[in-house]
Amino acid sequence: MKLRIAIIGCGKIADQHVQAAHRIGNCEIVAVCDREKLMAEQLAERFKISGVFGDAEEMLKQFSPDVVHITTPPLGHFPLAKLCLEHGSNVYLEKPFTVTAAEAQELVALAEQKNLRLTAGHNYQFTLEMLEMRRLVASGFLGGAAVHLESHWAYDLSDPTYVSPILGSKTHWVRQLPGQLFHNLISHSTARLAEFLDDDVMVSAQAHQSVRMKNLGGQEVQDELRVLLRDGKGTTAFLCFSTQIKPGLNSFRICGPKNSLLVENGSGSLLLNRAGSHKSYLTYFLPPLKAARQHLRNARVNIVDFLRGRLHQDSGMKELIEQFYVSIRQKNAPPIPYREIVLTARIMDEIFAQIKPEDSAT
Amino acid sequence: MSVESIVTPADKILITGSNGFIGTRALENLLARGFFNLRCFVRPSSKLEKLQKILAQFPAAKNVEIVAGDLLSREDCRRAAKDVAVIVHLAAGFDKSFAGAFMNSALATRNLLDAFLELGKPRRFVNVSSFAVYSNFKMERHALLDENCPLETEPQARNDAYGFGKLKQEQLVRDYGAQRGLKWVILRPGMVYGPGKSDLSGRIGINTFGFFIHLGGRNEMPMTFVDNCADAIVLAALKPGVDGEIFNVVDDERWTSKEFLAARKETKNFFSVWLPYPLMKFGCGLWENFSKKRHGQLPPVFNRRRCAAEWGGNTFSNEKLHKLLGWSPKIKTVDAMKLFLAQYK
Numbered sequence: 119m120k121l122r123i124a125i126i127g128c129g130k131i132a133d134q135h136v137q138a139a140h141r142i143g144n145c146e147i148v149a150v151c152d153r154e155k156l157m158a159e160q161l162a163e164r165f166k167i168s169g170v171f172g173d174a175e176e177m178l179k180q181f182s183p184d185v186v187h188i189t190t191p192p193l194g195h196f197p198l199a200k201l202c203l204e205h206g207s208n209v210y211l212e213k214p215f216t217v218t219a220a221e222a223q224e225l226v227a228l229a230e231q232k233n234l235r236l237t238a239g240h241n242y243q244f245t246l247e248m249l250e251m252r253r254l255v256a257s258g259f260l261g262g263a264a265v266h267l268e269s270h271w272a273y274d275l276s277d278p279t280y281v282s283p284i285l286g287s288k289t290h291w292v293r294q295l296p297g298q299l300f301h302n303l304i305s306h307s308t309a310r311l312a313e314f315l316d317d318d319v320m321v322s323a324q325a326h327q328s329v330r331m332k333n334l335g336g337q338e339v340q341d342e343l344r345v346l347l348r349d350g351k352g353t354t355a356f357l358c359f360s361t362q363i364k365p366g367l368n369s370f371r372i373c374g375p376k377n378s379l380l381v382e383n384g385s386g387s388l389l390l391n392r393a394g395s396h397k398s399y400l401t402y403f404l405p406p407l408k409a410a411r412q413h414l415r416n417a418r419v420n421i422v423d424f425l426r427g428r429l430h431q432d433s434g435m436k437e438l439i440e441q442f443y444v445s446i447r448q449k450n451a452p453p454i455p456y457r458e459i460v461l462t463a464r465i466m467d468e469i470f471a472q473i474k475p476e477d478s479a480t
Numbered sequence: 481m482s483v484e485s486i487v488t489p490a491d492k493i494l495i496t497g498s499n500g501f502i503g504t505r506a507l508e509n510l511l512a513r514g515f516f517n518l519r520c521f522v523r524p525s526s527k528l529e530k531l532q533k534i535l536a537q538f539p540a541a542k543n544v545e546i547v548a549g550d551l552l553s554r555e556d557c558r559r560a561a562k563d564v565a566v567i568v569h570l571a572a573g574f575d576k577s578f579a580g581a582f583m584n585s586a587l588a589t590r591n592l593l594d595a596f597l598e599l600g601k602p603r604r605f606v607n608v609s610s611f612a613v614y615s616n617f618k619m620e621r622h623a624l625l626d627e628n629c630p631l632e633t634e635p636q637a638r639n640d641a642y643g644f645g646k647l648k649q650e651q652l653v654r655d656y657g658a659q660r661g662l663k664w665v666i667l668r669p670g671m672v673y674g675p676g677k678s679d680l681s682g683r684i685g686i687n688t689f690g691f692f693i694h695l696g697g698r699n700e701m702p703m704t705f706v707d708n709c710a711d712a713i714v715l716a717a718l719k720p721g722v723d724g725e726i727f728n729v730v731d732d733e734r735w736t737s738k739e740f741l742a743a744r745k746e747t748k749n750f751f752s753v754w755l756p757y758p759l760m761k762f763g764c765g766l767w768e769n770f771s772k773k774r775h776g777q778l779p780p781v782f783n784r785r786r787c788a789a790e791w792g793g794n795t796f797s798n799e800k801l802h803k804l805l806g807w808s809p810k811i812k813t814v815d816a817m818k819l820f821l822a823q824y825k
Contacts, residue, residue, distance in 0.1 A: 130577040141775045160582045164636045286524035
């Protein structure tokens with residue numbers, strides 16, 4: 119069954135969606151839509167897409183796409199996803215899934231009621247190294263349930279194309295979100311914690327503004343976030359979002375009662391930390407050598423994956439979209455459980471409630 | 481600096497991008513010509529020291545307005561264009577993505593044009609474009625590239641988001657001319673250099689792999705010193721009888737890439753490797769084919785179209801600029817290079 123795809127929101131991220139869909143095959147992008155029709159036209163022209171719309175409802179009525187990718191700014195996610203579901207389309211919703219957890223729950227309920235599928239654009243969960251991490255966890259490598267998780271995510275402020283418009287205008291859509299800059303940037307790092315936490319999560323969050331952000335004229339925009347979490351089973355987690363950590367840190371650590379895993383997303387590496395002890399000075403010699411062997415293995419795996427065409431700069435997005443389309447065709451569960459999507463939104467709600475950016479304007 | 485003009489000093493002129501590399505010089509040029517009824521449009525996050533310094537040199541410039549805003553906001557465009565007779569549109573948002581480049585170029589320009597026609601007193605819209613709109617893909621190497629040369633038809637294949645944005649921006653301006661009577665002039669500056677811009681042009685070479693690869697060889701550079709370029713832009717804003725004209729902006733004397741690089745290295749030497757064009761062309765072809773075969777696994781940053789445009793080499797002419805605008809470069813290349821190179825010392 120060849121899926122008919124539509125895209126709502128023709129900004130920067132839409133290109134990645136189109137390219138990923140082209141690489142998957144057995145699907146066709148039939149229409150694109152943007153409230154600013156010129157944006158839809160430029161995307162359609164570059165990728166030779168026939169349907170061009172400035173109104174989402176009109177597009178849904180005319181094309182009845184099987185799947186709609188919503189890649190608009192987040193404030194439009196909920197109403198647009200609801201509209202698509204009501205018109206019978208499955209929905210891939212870019213991150214952050216919705217502005218609030220209540221909206222996320224409502225969308226999930228509607229999708230279930232309509233027997234349609236939803237997924238969130240948590241594509242970093244589906245990179246090759248994350249897939250391997252998940253496989254190892256499922257095989258019992260940790261030696262039991264996760265004891266502790268750590269998620270680090272760094273964002274480089276030196277790229278002015280993203281930050282300047284946000285700082286330049288209080289009405290910029292990022293500034294309209296309850297969690298402002300964090301709201302748009304912590305979904306990935308939160309989602310990978312939500313995967314291994316149960317629903318009974320306690321959150322303790324702190325945020326501040328870096329000197330660099332202040333010097334950039336960031337006004338009340340905070341850019342440093344630290345969060346401690348603990349779930350009902352006693353699994354703890356730490357989330358760090360930073361614009362200051364250099365070199366950029368993008369990693370996920372999952373520690374079990376026996377062994378641990380560290381995913382370095384920046385280099386596409388997975389490091390296995392096995393329990394074990396060495397006698398005397400060997401404890402200083404052997405573990406670094408073992409770590410070196412693992413780094414070499416990661417380099418070899420990445421080179422082979424590149425040559426075989428598996429390793430792609432947005433492997434995660436292609437994998438997630440592909441799994442999502444399979445779930446639609448086969449009427450299986452979608453690749454990201456709804457529980458995780460809603461929990462991610464709930465954790466984010468709680469973080470933003472605690473840090474209250476407006477209180478720190480001084 | 482008096483020149484026959486379509487506007488008087490009492491008419492308001494808007495300069496977008498007035499705090500930028502060329503914009504500050506265009507502002508200075510207008511002030512020097514006695515135009516003080518100016519409105520400078522700047523980004524809200526801009527640091528305005530450079531602009532303020534220029535204004536401070538002209539006591540009569542105390543009424544120059546500075547308007548901070550975003551051209552993607554129609555409301556900001558209305559504030560900018562109200563009562564304006566001429567717009568010198570220099571604002572250029574750089575974005576690596578095609579959508580971003582389109583937004584910053586075409587969409588921003590559309591908003592500005594709508595506001596200009598709605599609330600301005602429109603006499604002329606000066607659209608500052610770029611050589612990036614041209615394609616020499618089907619031209620002989622070193623053939624003359626002038627205003628009549630073909631425009632790029634495959635910016636996506638060339639992986640040139642900036643060029644795509646500029647092409648769409650130009651198209652929009654021409655469409656507004658044809659459909660809504662907008663009077664316009666388009667300028668396409670070549671390689672603009674001067675103090676305040678320290679990076680070497682990609683036409684000379686690239687730093688992509690951690691060291692400098694010289695790719696321009698003995699190609700003539702379409703160089704124009706920033707003050708000369710600004711002078712051409714200002715003339716295009718003022719001169720009667722040039723509506724609907726397109727001008728390439730290059731100086732009279734143009735050095736080769738090799739000469740330019742050698743001069744740059746005299747201030748501070750650095751390691752570089754020269755790669756002959758046929759080798760680069762071969763490499764770009766391989767890269768492009770691999771990228772296509774692997775569905776963009778390697779982004780097509782190197783491709784035959786870009787290779788031809790940046791390193792294939794052309795000769796250039798500013799005949800039209802001399803003839804219709806009466807422009808000639810005020811700063812000779814030898815002096816311009818001294819000013820340019822002084823920033824590295």
